Amino acid sequence: MSTFWFDGHEVPFRPGATIGAALLASGIRSWRTTRGQGRPRGVFCGIGVCFDCLATVDGRPNQRACLTPARDGMDVRSQEGTGHGEFAG
Amino acid sequence: MASSPVDVCVVGAGPAGLTAAVAAATAGRTVALVDAGARPGGQFWRHSPAGIEADRALHHDFVKYRQLETGLARFVQTGQIRLLTRHQVWTIERGARFTVRALKAGEYERTVDAAALVLAPGAYDRQVPLPGWELPGVYTAGGAQALLKEHGVLVGARVLVAGTGPFLLSVAAGLAQRGARVVGVYEANTGLGWLHHRSLRAVVRNFGKLSEGIHYAGTFARHRVWYHPRSTIVAAHGDTEVRAATVARLTRHGAVVPGSERRIEVDAIAVGWGFTPQLELPVALGTRTEVDADGSEIVLVGDWQQSSTPGVFVAGEATGVGGAALARVEGEIAGYAAAWYVNVDHESASFHPRSRRAERRLSWLRKRRLTLRAFAAAMHRAHPVPPSWLDQLQPDTLVCRCEEVSVERLRTAADDLGVTDARLAKLLTRTGMGWCQGRVCGYATACLVARFAGTGYDPRGLTERPLAVPVPLGVLAHGAAPAVPADESWRGE
Ligand SMILES: Cc1cc2nc3c(=O)[nH]c(=O)nc-3n(C[C@H](O)[C@H](O)[C@H](O)COP(=O)(O)OP(=O)(O)OC[C@H]3O[C@@H](n4cnc5c(N)ncnc54)[C@H](O)[C@@H]3O)c2cc1C
Numbered sequence A: 001m002s003t004f005w006f007d008g009h010e011v012p013f014r015p016g017a018t019i020g021a022a023l024l025a026s027g028i029r030s031w032r033t034t035r036g037q038g039r040p041r042g043v044f045c046g047i048g049v050c051f052d053c054l055a056t057v058d059g060r061p062n063q064r065a066c067l068t069p070a071r072d073g074m075d076v077r078s079q080e081g082t083g084h085g086e087f088a089g
Numbered sequence B: 001m002a003s004s005p006v007d008v009c010v011v012g013a014g015p016a017g018l019t020a021a022v023a024a025a026t027a028g029r030t031v032a033l034v035d036a037g038a039r040p041g042g043q044f045w046r047h048s049p050a051g052i053e054a055d056r057a058l059h060h061d062f063v064k065y066r067q068l069e070t071g072l073a074r075f076v077q078t079g080q081i082r083l084l085t086r087h088q089v090w091t092i093e094r095g096a097r098f099t100v101r102a103l104k105a106g107e108y109e110r111t112v113d114a115a116a117l118v119l120a121p122g123a124y125d126r127q128v129p130l131p132g133w134e135l136p137g138v139y140t141a142g143g144a145q146a147l148l149k150e151h152g153v154l155v156g157a158r159v160l161v162a163g164t165g166p167f168l169l170s171v172a173a174g175l176a177q178r179g180a181r182v183v184g185v186y187e188a189n190t191g192l193g194w195l196h197h198r199s200l201r202a203v204v205r206n207f208g209k210l211s212e213g214i215h216y217a218g219t220f221a222r223h224r225v226w227y228h229p230r231s232t233i234v235a236a237h238g239d240t241e242v243r244a245a246t247v248a249r250l251t252r253h254g255a256v257v258p259g260s261e262r263r264i265e266v267d268a269i270a271v272g273w274g275f276t277p278q279l280e281l282p283v284a285l286g287t288r289t290e291v292d293a294d295g296s297e298i299v300l301v302g303d304w305q306q307s308s309t310p311g312v313f314v315a316g317e318a319t320g321v322g323g324a325a326l327a328r329v330e331g332e333i334a335g336y337a338a339a340w341y342v343n344v345d346h347e348s349a350s351f352h353p354r355s356r357r358a359e360r361r362l363s364w365l366r367k368r369r370l371t372l373r374a375f376a377a378a379m380h381r382a383h384p385v386p387p388s389w390l391d392q393l394q395p396d397t398l399v400c401r402c403e404e405v406s407v408e409r410l411r412t413a414a415d416d417l418g419v420t421d422a423r424l425a426k427l428l429t430r431t432g433m434g435w436c437q438g439r440v441c442g443y444a445t446a447c448l449v450a451r452f453a454g455t456g457y458d459p460r461g462l463t464e465r466p467l468a469v470p471v472p473l474g475v476l477a478h479g480a481a482p483a484v485p486a487d488e489s490w491r492g493e
């Protein structure tokens, strides 16, 4: 089975899985802390609307884990605060 | 990267958009069908890469999907429909024609030039804040469903399903079938609301829905899932993730019955209060909107699904939440109408089906649309969001999850700063200014501002968002993103 790296741990995934689905299937439910109160967050809406599931993927911060397809060998990291502001929206 | 012009660009490949694209192609037009998702199907027919058959048990109207998929595949093969999946439309420019700008996988841009548009962007779960709703393990009902349908992922082993609306039944049934222990479905309204006077006619005419209900009843009995009408979730508990929920009974007026609170151990909660239409694209194109029976802002459309902006047709949840069957009917009408629009003198013409056959089909579709809209109206009447959520809020309950704005901050803004509408609340408290741009908290903010300021409820002012999706700065700075590799084909991506 294919795997990606999450904070240095190997996470397996099924073909077509998103990063978020694979993390949840491995029992990992949060991978971000909020900017204000440092509270844990993971998937909430599951369809790219709420932006709770942000992670840093291959060095790019603020990627929505629930939409981003998992790829073999990918480097996924949990994220604190804002990542950095890469988006204009 | 620009691509050769098409007659009709359809945004959204759910039941509405998929049907529209096939209808416009059947009428002889060239079509681009653009969707952010990996596969066509939208929310209703969301499925895994293994194909929809693999999860037949989770799907209704499966045969309809197969028919549409076959039609789509045929037109994709002849080049008459260009299917662009994983393309998220972030803006549409309007001149003599339309320029639809989409981001492929958030990385590079592709533009589609079209004479007419069908917008079918669907909806997302409507949420209201409750203490603890930001804990990991609390999901939107649709999110729990999407994880199951697309990825086979169960959100938990002991799941509480709560909120209002028939959709909760479908979510609970799916979870139970796949082996989760569903500790109860907490429906804030009475299930019998459906059977009141005028609603009854709509339900009987819509036998399909009725049989769906019977199917769920069987599933619930087999898996011993209890359905609790007039009951609701009042709080989620846990430290770093959800461990329990408090539920309570509701009075006829939607207030918590004192002393009826009960704590239940869970490891996940799926909660939904109906749906909010996704309006950024139509609103940015200047389409007129109104407030629907369920309190959602929707696009106002005419007989042929035309919006107030010439050449822009809108179908599906964006014109009022009504479910997949209505979305399909509206999509087909919009597809035909957009196909027609492309070839007429817009000043003088009024819509006329070209053949007897088309005329009969369209007249049937319009009748069906009436029935299904009556059904949707009955559903909205029977499933309002009960006022109890407002009474259960704590001062530190988050309203805006992104910017971590609490109920207290919003109240202070109303009391001390004289905030009287959602727009002002946004400016002064940052509610709705975060990543999601108020998509999650918009409805609640409008309700809370109305309550604190003693003004009328108005959901508008939060749907005007400059960009439909976050766009990498590079795309904005250079006008266009890095070019698409030259050999990449247009079709069937
Ligand atoms: C998460 C979720 C799960 C649901 N699950 C069910 C279910 O299991 N059963 C059920 O009966 N109902 C379900 N619903 C209700 C659903 O709204 C209707 O059943 C039905 O899918 C509506 O059809 P539609 O064509 O109007 O919209 P949708 O099916 O929502 O399709 C809209 C499509 O537009 C695309 N889109 C939106 N904006 C853009 C953009 N800017 N660029 C590109 N593409 C875009 C989306 O990716 C989506 O595929 C669900 C709703 C949600 C939000």
Ligand code: FES
Pocket (backbone or CB within 6 Å): A042, A043, A044, A045, A046, A047, A048, A049, A050, A051, A052, A053, A054, A064, A065, A066, A067
């Ligand atoms: S879970 Fe909402 S955006 Fe990913």
